[in-house]
Amino acid sequence: IARMGKPASLASPLNGFAIATRYTPETGKADEPKPSGPLEWFEDIEASLTDAYMVKGVLASDTMSVIYGPSNSGKTFFALDLAFHISTGREWRGLRVNAAGVLYLAAEGGRGVLNRVVALKKETGITAAPIAVRRAGMDLLHNEADLQSVYNLAQEVKDRAPDMPLLIVIDTLSRIMAGGDENSAADMTALIRNIDAIRTATGAHVMLVHHTGKDTARGARGHSSLRAATDTEIEVQNEDGERAAQVQKQRDYQGGETFAFTLKSVSLGHDQDGDEVTSCVVEATDSEEFKAMKAAKKGVGGNQKIIMDTFDQMLGEGLGKPNPGGVGFPETGQFWTVKMDELRDYCMGKFDSANKRDAWRTAWRGVTEQKGLFCTASGLCWRIDKRVKR
Template identity: 40%
Template sequence: MTTRLPLVRGFTGFDAQASYLIKGYLPAQCAASIYGPSGSFKSFLAVSWACHIATGKPWNGCKVEHGAVLYVVGEGGVGVPRRIRAWTDEYNGCQDVPNVYRVDMPVFMADPLQVAELKIAAAQVRQETGLPVKLIVIDTVARCFGGADENRAADMGAFIAGCDTVKADTGATMLMVHHTGKDVANGARGSSAFKAALDAEFFVSREGDRAQSMILRATKMKDGEPPQDLAFDLKSRIVTYDDEGDEVTSLVVHDIGREPQDPEADGLSPTSKALFQAVKKASGEDGTTTKDKVRKVFQDMFVDGKKPNMSNFARYLKTLDGHGLITISGDEVRLVTLDDAIDE
């Protein structure tokens, strides 16, 4: 007697390479989410990813898998089409992105009939573009949740099951735009079953007091190392004019990230700021680390969209030491605390 279950021996498959829509960020054929508080630019990021995938253009210097995109605009309105127009003006020579298709109404993902209709829509997009649908955006979870309760595990399970059905049928990544609850520190709103079902999750927040910049942080990467936290600036673009001739604008995400602002690092060069962040990430609870640990973190970071010149690593460390942000003793590197500064 033999089983119909797929049996695999030992570590067979350990060297399988993860596949990505955006290398290092958004996995292929997965369930993913961008979440954040209101006004954190999360939908702008979703539009940016959608347009880069639809055109195959690199994002943040990372390879992108080209394919069609189906964007469910649950909140309706003109916001998303204006964001797409702003993106085309900035990155596509003002030419439209015909491989992005929109559904300008909510699709209730716990409703089998609406899920079936979404699968039909994806098949139509594939037929009309001649491309596989690589990404389906649900914007937002709340709008596509119907009258169910986000806090009930059973209701959230039904929502996720609908998304999984579409993912299995289309082979697309399901990217869900979601809100935080009243307490941002508690993560995405609703049942913990939501995060448990995700392969990748990204938290988006505004960068300090900057009006038009956000910080992107990977809070879950099931099958890979999370990318470093990066800040992304947004640029205003004129997308049309109203009946009185006044400008109508929207924002577009600058697709090359940078190190987030650090109040402690004011006055430093971009390279020094990045290295200071690397020291913080490499340090333990006591604020100490080693040069080798810092080097390993720093070499994977980006400074103005490029990897740092590691041949100057020792000089960069001395610069931080000279600014009183760290102390160096042999191979040990230690963050200088406020108490240390007072004692001196």
């Protein structure tokens, strides 16, 4: 606690903004006070009807969002796809988009993010957009020079995209803490203050890409102050290759939306040995179908799970084929199918039951009529979540 009488010194401003520091008696440092705004009296307050959005109903300008999920969930692909649409002003999932300059800070480094950008260029045919990538680790918790660098990089993007809003994507949160403790209230709140300082100085929306912990049901990893400070929180999930981003929190918008997607492979060329080099782009899928499939999978166990796992095993052994067209089938080549009698025989060999045929009939009724996880036609069957990747 600061003693009365002698004011604490303030953090030094850097090109118009201050590095956020928490007060400590040893150094005498304290946060720079925020300027107070004018009073707005009840009778003078009117509705604010202009929505300063980036993606209408999903992302607002000058706020903070967190996109999180476990490893290999597709969260970086999702964040990059969202950033790309914002940089071009292209409609995203049927929603209006206000074009903005984008600074993508790939703090984990590596060339993978560049190949993902090239995949977007090849898939869309768009070769120019106000989006820039910086691949390098940084310390936004302790290092004033790195904070200053982010500010300077943001100015470069704003120079390329004048009179446009700004989006800063930081991928990932853990790589900008430089040894800080995600579970520490002191470290997490200090990082949030520094992110706020960047937002204040640049007017940007800052999007953090983050991980879940071991228990994915508990949400984004780290201290709860992160969620409290977040305006928009989006969880990315992977259900056997069928993925979805679900809006878990909105401060000002409605929230609760689900944006299902899959990852489509894109060929980029060949390496020095003649082997094909690929990356992926996000391809939208049916969100209602994803939610129905996820709900249906709840409570699947016992012999029903054996059927699910055996279907996967058969695909892995090369026994699956894309569905044909015709009566009872979806559009040609949409789902992996196997022969119904082969699936039944494989499963019955695994059932621990005296009457295996009765066990099969009961379990099969459960995954078809009751849960809707499988469909059948002309002696073939397919799982609704096992699409052919194109």
